[in-house]
Amino acid sequence: MVNMLTPRFVRLAICVCFVAVSGLSVRPVNAQLNDRVPKQVEDVTVEQKLGESLPLDIPLIDSQGQPTQSGYYFDGKVPVLLTLNYSNCPVLCNVQLNALVETLNQLDLKLGKDFRILTVSIDPRETTEKIRQTKQRYVAMLDRQPGAEAGWNFCTARETAIRKLADAVGFRYTYDAKSGEYYHPAMLAFISPKGVISRYSLDVAFPAEQTKLALLDAGDGTIGSPVDQFIMWCFSYDPEQGSYVLAAWRLMRLAAATTVIVLLATLIPYWLGRKRSAAAALVAEPCP
Numbered sequence: 001m002v003n004m005l006t007p008r009f010v011r012l013a014i015c016v017c018f019v020a021v022s023g024l025s026v027r028p029v030n031a032q033l034n035d036r037v038p039k040q041v042e043d044v045t046v047e048q049k050l051g052e053s054l055p056l057d058i059p060l061i062d063s064q065g066q067p068t069q070s071g072y073y074f075d076g077k078v079p080v081l082l083t084l085n086y087s088n089c090p091v092l093c094n095v096q097l098n099a100l101v102e103t104l105n106q107l108d109l110k111l112g113k114d115f116r117i118l119t120v121s122i123d124p125r126e127t128t129e130k131i132r133q134t135k136q137r138y139v140a141m142l143d144r145q146p147g148a149e150a151g152w153n154f155c156t157a158r159e160t161a162i163r164k165l166a167d168a169v170g171f172r173y174t175y176d177a178k179s180g181e182y183y184h185p186a187m188l189a190f191i192s193p194k195g196v197i198s199r200y201s202l203d204v205a206f207p208a209e210q211t212k213l214a215l216l217d218a219g220d221g222t223i224g225s226p227v228d229q230f231i232m233w234c235f236s237y238d239p240e241q242g243s244y245v246l247a248a249w250r251l252m253r254l255a256a257a258t259t260v261i262v263l264l265a266t267l268i269p270y271w272l273g274r275k276r277s278a279a280a281a282l283v284a285e286p287c288p
Helices: 007-025 092-104 128-140 159-168 208-219 226-233 248-284
Strands: 059-062 067-069 080-085 116-121 152-156 174-176 181-183 188-191 197-201 235-238 243-246
Touching: 080 092, 116 159, 128 152, 188 208, 197 208
Parallel strands: 080 116, 116 152
Antiparallel strands: 059 067, 059 152, 080 188, 174 181, 188 197, 235 243
């Protein structure tokens, strides 16, 4: 009988197990994995640094082999989605990026116009050719996204730059020298046009409606229609659930304000009509 418990099979099994538990174990702020997960991922977590600014001087190399910096991708106009992955990841990165593509294909916000994506490899050994091939594969999966080529940027970097970027967003990962692979969480960081970390998604899947709300929130009024902004006003972010929920207090205030406006719109003409009638009656009354 063929022995299926090869080192490669064991590593794949660990990754699959981590995919299954990552959505539960890294949701809370300063999330920590529990003792039941494999030893290789005990230090794998995401420390949410909401409201902190991303360094804009981190040196990167784009998919064309040109040196650039993290700040190049923040133009002060549109939000940026940041992902940290690597091309040779056996399971998790493929699952995460495939799910992201599926979500992007459902959004009415347009990649390259309303927002950008920056994907940085956590493997300093990754070549420009490899990251370019990875970019081409995922961009080709997008439907009707003419701005995707320029809007989704894939970069490599040196180890020190990768660590600096990862630390800035609280992304904790480990390297297994024996297998040459990385153990890391699934993370999508929503960052404002000026580089401020606004929200995180810590699941391997990204519901389209939640992703849109997070983009609108990160955009802080710079993207989306007036209707989108009104919808955004009706929701608030719940860090415990890791999602946007209807803001009941805002809806109650809106309902109260609407009721007052309707009452005033109904009663004011009535009051004005009564005053006119009373004035007309005084004018028409004959003098003694």
